[in-house]
Amino acid sequence: MGATGLASAMSYRYDVEGVHDIDVYLEHDGYEGLRVALEMEPSAIIDTVKEAGLRGRGGAGFPTGMKWSFVAQDTGKPIYIVCNADEGEPGTFKDRPLMEEDPHQLVEGMIVGGLALNSVQGYIYLRGEFRHAGRRMAAAVRQAYERGYLGADVMGSGRRFDLTLHRGAGAYICGEETALLDSLEGKRGQPRLRPPFPAAKGLYSCPTTVNNVESIAAVPFILRHGVDWWRQWGTEKSPGPKLMCISGEVKNPGNYEVALGTTVDEMVEIAGGMLDEREFKFYCPGGSSTPILPASAGSVPYTFEDIMEAGSLLGTGALMIYSDRTSVVSTVRRFTEFYEHESCGKCTPCREGGYWLSQILRRIETGNGRMDDLDLLQDVCDNIFGRSFCALGDGMTSPIVSSLEHFRDEYVEHIKQGRSPFGVEPRRDWKVTEFTHGGGYEPVPPATPTAPVDVPVAGQA
Ligand SMILES: Cc1cc2nc3c(=O)[nH]c(=O)nc-3n(C[C@H](O)[C@H](O)[C@H](O)COP(=O)(O)O)c2cc1C
Ligand code: SF4
DSSP: OOBOSBOOSTTTTTTSTTTTSHHHHHHTTTTHHHHHHHTSOHHHHHHHHHHHTOBOSSSSOOBHHHHHHTSOOSSSSOOEEEEEEOOOSTTOOSHHHHHHHOHHHHHHHHHHHHHHHTOSEEEEEEOTTOHHHHHHHHHHHHHHHHTTSSBSSGGGSSOOBEEEEEEOOOOGGGGSHHHHHHHHTTSOOOOOOSSSOTTTSOGGGSOEEEEEHHHHHHHHHHHHHOHHHHHTBBOSSSBSEEEEEEEESBSSOEEEEEETTOBHHHHHHHTTSBGGGOOEEEEESSSTTSOOEEGGGTTSBOSHHHHHHTTSOOTTSEEEEEETTSOHHHHHHHHHHHHHHHOOSSSHHHHHHHHHHHHHHHHHHTTOOOTHHHHHHHHHHHHHTTTSSSHHHHHHHHHHHHHHHHHHHHHHHHHHHTSOTTOOOOOTTOOEEEEOTTSSEEEEOOOOOOSOTTOOOTTOO
16 A cells, blocks of 8 residues: 555646746656657557556546557557546536646647557547636647647657647536547537447547546656656555545635545545534545445545445545535435436436436425335436446436435435425425326425424434
8 A cells, every 4th residue: 555645746736837838847847758658669658557557537447558458559540549628527626727737737648648549639628618728728739839749740759649629518428438529520419339439439430549637647647757656656456646626515625636545534634624613424435426425434545446345436536525514315406406407318217317306306305205205216216227328327326326325314304394404495496396197297386394494313413
């Protein structure tokens, strides 16, 4: 086990004044990883990334080196490297700061990735709303062309690499890698059937890799400083530092670089401890599509394997912390409304199921809930999970199923009291619907609260 706690590796330049400018970047080790890469065979670059044990930072944690080795080299078609800079998962805010503070880090990573894959064209698919990051990235790409790091003769090596910045229109589904590729091709962003996987048939039906910003930006550091340097942090299966997004009810929410293997409780302390000295109640380990865990699982080391053993996923590194004054039901209802809204509509379980899950959760929260709604929630989730076309459907069910597992009492209390025991006022503009016997559904007004606001419930201090 390597060092734990705060790390200063990929973010060490964030505090350097003006490092988004290429001259300042060059004064701070800039393009040194690329210099090393240019001396290496493509397969050696991939082997080094494999030895470092770098796992994808975009959500699934797939080993980056292995992913690169799957990209078909013998098709005679161009090979593309695509950077997923869509960063849409609620709670996630690590890629945008990286691109705003240190954009050349990503440009350098893209060129190194291009060398490793024998690709001469890369794309950065950037969320359209990220205006400032977009300006910074566009300026960095321009400067890299002007200084000969991009273009026909990368650093005088005779090797070519071109990089295009593409701004998306801001749909969560366009972060899913195959929907992203459709969007990049100018189509409506919806997931593709797999196989074929992008490594065989991706952008314009050519071999393609899609990687997260943080995964790509890590590679020049690994080449520049070596595998042992990278492995000084983390564990055997989850080595390296991680850019963390710590949010919610902590005193100092924000972006922290932390060694993998640091426990969740330690990260709460790193972020200043619980806000207003409240009691830590539950957390979302890696974005709102990862199963929530109770605070009793706070001693779990933050690694891919340990979080999975605890029943959740590391996801994007978006650690959301909640206290005893927060309603699990309200939190899960808000997440579910997001997924309902962002469902692309391609497959029935997610498109229809998302709507009904939101309806049932609103019904419970507004005091119209019934005890059999809990089984109904579980049943709808069971019909979405594993039956949807892409992982958005599965992710939609995670907070619901996990909250029913860990905080069922709180749902029961909402239903029994006919109101939110946390004093959450039902929104009068909600249209809560119910099936009618003749088919169809009709709106039901929110119920009038029947119990005083200060009735304690399980899990509440
Ligand atoms: C609905 C959905 C949204 C996603 N959004 C993102 C995203 O914004 N950024 C990202 O890097 N990966 C996102 N992913 C994961 C990508 O599909 C893909 O696994 C990832 O970009 C691979 O990069 P990595 O191997 O470096 O982790 C999303 C997946 C799904 C199902
Ligand atoms: S699971 Fe949802 S987002 Fe994914 S294809 Fe189906 S409808 Fe679209």
